[in-house]
Amino acid sequence: GESVGLHLPTLSVQEGDNSIINCAYSNSASDYFIWYKQESGKGPQFIIDIRSNMDKRQGQRVTVLLNKTVKHLSLQIAATQPGDSAVYFCASAWGGKLIFGQGTELSVKP
């Protein structure tokens, strides 16, 4: 079945450094991918998305990279801030629904 997974369950970075969160997916038919941020006690919040016809997309301080060959995507956060501390989920769209990965908890040290 479809699965989406993350390489690391936790990531700790220094404030101001760049963060990279990785994700692998299994379904090569997935053509849409989203990164969500979840703060404690809140629902997933959309960060950035990318379609399979692209390999890179940039937002404000965030960049998503998609490597369809190895079925891998990553989220890069530039100049990480304390407010970036949260759990980050990747999700792939398949069959009209989102399949979420396990989540990586990002901690930003001041």
Place this chain on the structure above:
Amino acid sequence: EPEVTQTPSHQVTQMGQEVILRCVPISNHLYFYWYRQILGQKVEFLVSFYNNEISEKSEIFDDQFSVERPDGSNFTLKIRSTKLEDSAMYFCASRRQGASTNEKLFFGSGTQLSVL
């Protein structure tokens, strides 16, 4: 910015009791979803709903679960006879109608269900 709202934020119930979780999706959205997240685990798809009927449901969504759009604004999830393993955070989500199913979902803040 419009948002999905869910009530209550916390629900405590006894095993075997019925619970109804309520959601108000974003007003111009037509696709509705329920997801759940057991503590420390990933967000899991339960059900999708469009045009007053279920579009798709997961294995989790068994006969104990039902969804309803009782009026033009609310979207509810009912669990008929709760079990201990139903304890989780339940998220409602919605998206606008689009040509593609690949439109981003907007999530509510969730209802934390605790079954005792």
